[in-house]
Amino acid sequence: MQRAFVGIRIVVVSLIASGVVQLAKKSLVDKMAVAIFVGACVIMVITNWSPVVVIVLGAVLGLLYKGREVE
Amino acid sequence: MMIYLILYLNFMKIGAFSVGGGLATVPFLQELVDKYGWISHAELIDIIAVAESTPGAIGANAATFMGYKTAGFWGGIVAVLGLVTPAVIIIAVIAHFFDKFIHNKKVQNAFYGIRPVAAGIIAAAGIEVAIVAFELDFAGGFSGGSVVKMAIALGIYWLIVRYKKHPIMYIAGGALLGILIF
Numbered sequence: 001m002q003r004a005f006v007g008i009r010i011v012v013v014s015l016i017a018s019g020v021v022q023l024a025k026k027s028l029v030d031k032m033a034v035a036i037f038v039g040a041c042v043i044m045v046i047t048n049w050s051p052v053v054v055i056v057l058g059a060v061l062g063l064l065y066k067g068r069e070v071e
Numbered sequence: 072m073m074i075y076l077i078l079y080l081n082f083m084k085i086g087a088f089s090v091g092g093g094l095a096t097v098p099f100l101q102e103l104v105d106k107y108g109w110i111s112h113a114e115l116i117d118i119i120a121v122a123e124s125t126p127g128a129i130g131a132n133a134a135t136f137m138g139y140k141t142a143g144f145w146g147g148i149v150a151v152l153g154l155v156t157p158a159v160i161i162i163a164v165i166a167h168f169f170d171k172f173i174h175n176k177k178v179q180n181a182f183y184g185i186r187p188v189a190a191g192i193i194a195a196a197g198i199e200v201a202i203v204a205f206e207l208d209f210a211g212g213f214s215g216g217s218v219v220k221m222a223i224a225l226g227i228y229w230l231i232v233r234y235k236k237h238p239i240m241y242i243a244g245g246a247l248l249g250i251l252i253f
Contacts, residue, residue, distance in 0.1 A: 007249020008120045009113065009204035010220050011241045014227040015123060016197035019094040020190055021232075027186030036184055040191025044098060045199070048105065051098045051192045052088045055185060062184020063177060 032065055074142045075149045077107075082134050082153030087161075091189030093122075093129030096154075098196040100133055109141040112203050119200075120245075123238040130154060216253075223248065 028034050040054050081103055089095035097119060104115050118140075122132035131151055138150025165172050172178055201207070205220045227241055 003253045004246035004249045005113075005117050005120075006253045007223075007245035007247070008242055009116045009200070009245075010224050010249075011227055011245030012116050012120050012123075013197060013201045013204045013224045014231055015238050015241065016094060016097065016119075016193065016200060017224075017228050018231045019092070020194045020197055023091055023186070023190040023193065027190050029183075033183065033187045037187035037191040037194075040188040041194045041198075044192045044195030050102060052084065054192055055088050055090065055188055058184040058186075058188030059181040060184070062181045066180035066183050067177070 036061060075145065078138050078142060078146055078150045079153040082138070082150045083156050085130070085134070086154040087157035089130060090185055091193065094193050094196075095189055096130035096133055097200075098192040100137065101196055101199060103137070107141075110137065112199070114140070116200050116203060120242050124242050219252075 024037065028037055036058060040058060043049055043054055044051065085096055085099040085103075089099055100115055100118075101112070104110060104112055110118070115137075118133055118136045119129070121136060122129045125132050131154060134150040134154045135147040139147035142149070201224070205217045205224070206214070207217055208214065223245075227245065230236075231241060
């Protein structure tokens with residue numbers, strides 16, 4: 001049973017990777033979006049910030065960056 | 072009693088902030104594991120696998136399993152209730168003016184930033200899952216076993232993209248592979 005889960009855990013990595021690629025295709029619409037993607041990923045790997053904080057930061061960045069185009 | 076409240080509030084937070092589909096709950100579940108240590112990181116990955124294999128939303132399934140492992144039957148119920156509470160409230164409120172909400176410029180601007188963040192934090196969660204799954208040991212360099220596991224993951228990724236079957240097919244295949252070669 002333990003050995004089965006060793007194999008299953010490997011598959012979970014592949015499933016998450018394919019999920020990320022699908023999300024990335026829809027959300028990485030320009031260079032700024034790619035920068036936000038990379039930034040969020042790096043912050044989550046190297047710090048222990050809550051994902052909530054990073055999501056809210058993303059919303060604020062989106063409002064500031066996109067908001068400036070209209071005005 | 073306290074544990075039920077902690078479960079409810081934590082899963083309510085997950086329900087309110089996990090944007091981007093089922094896998095979006097994974098980074099939040101990792102945060103819970105880091106914070107409370109109810110289960111190990113390896114167990115969390117197993118829960119994700121089971122949640123992907125069973126019918127229903129991954130987030131709700133994972134909440135059930137994690138709540139159950141932490142505080143038994145009622146733990147599972149409370150965790151799922153917490154998870155869906157924000158969605159019920161948000162949908163009930165937004166349903167009234169959905170068109171206005173979705174076409175609101177500020178909402179669209181916020182989501183322009185939220186979507187790549189959602190992808191980014193799931194990618195980071197994937198990296199943490201990979202470290203456990205590949206048994207990577209950065210101090211000791213790459214072991215042969217880790218390289219084999221990474222190669223298998225690459226092969227399975229290719230199969231997922233190529234054949235787009237239900238996750239349970241790949242998970243069953245991974246279980247079989249694990250029994251045969253590890």
